[in-house]
Amino acid sequence: MPIFKDKHYFRVNLEREPDENLWMTCKACGELVFKQRVRESDNICPHCGEYFFLTAKERIESLIDERSFVDISQPIVAEDPLSFVDSKPYPQRIEEAQEATGLAGAIIIGSAVISSIPVVLGVMDFRFIGGSMGSVMGEQICHGMEEAIGRRSPFVLVSSSGGARIQEGIFSLLQMAKTAAVRGRLAAERLPFISVMTYPTSGGVQASIASLGDVIIAERGAMIGFAGRRVIQNTIAEELPKDYQTDLFALEHGLIDRVVKREDLRAELGNVLGFFVEGR
Ligand SMILES: [Zn+2]
DSSP: OOOEEOTTOOOOOOOOOOOSOOEEEOTTTOOEEEHHHHHHTTTBOTTTOOBOOOOHHHHHHHHSOTTOOEEOOOSOEEOOTTOOBSSSBHHHHHHHHHHHHSOSSSEEEEEEEETTEEEEEEEEOTTTGGGOBOHHHHHHHHHHHHHHHHHTOOEEEEEEEOSBOGGGTHHHHHHHHHHHHHHHHHHHTTOOEEEEEEEEEEHHHHTTGGGOOSEEEEETTOBEESSOHHHHHHHHTSOOOTTTTBHHHHHHTTSOSEEEOGGGHHHHHHHHHHHHHHHO
């Protein structure tokens, strides 16, 4: 059974639609803030420092050298191998997500330049069915790593995901092994893979490709874990630590290498990439 079809695919550019609302209210501090100012500061509240949600496009913009991004994603969209229906049929869920996000799938793969270093970049968008990894995302990530091998450039993956996409069942779980295998090829080619975990990085994504970086950076405030807190608590019938699955908990327990503020992420990526590239 084919898992992909290539019609309906649309490429991403970073042009922004004009926004009618000039002002927004910060949910954390209640202040009315000027949207333009928020955008120019990586979607951080100028009053209280709260991080607002970033779409994949906004995330890309916040990390790369200006105008360096080219969408090189595979022209594929998800099939419905299980004819899956929950509250609505899976194909309808995909179509609605496409309409709401303007994206073909839950990840964008592109070539870009970060601190003057050419990279291949994959960025997930949580708005698209929770950034879940189905057969398309798995294939896109592998495609990105293969492109990185072809270009002899580092691979950077920015995760924002609830985990494997339930609607594709075993096809989704398979992506954990598939992405891990292609990641092995990247290592054999001695090309660096930098994984950036953002809020949230969980489930099958955290348990596979996102945790396989040579360096794993978490954005401050990232939630990092496999199963949900309640599920684990009910399973083991024990109270979990208060800071369980926070960025600092993950750092303390060796799951990640560092926690970086959003406003420092671009510079930090530049530093880490520079270390690998100049050392070669
Ligand atoms: Zn605020």
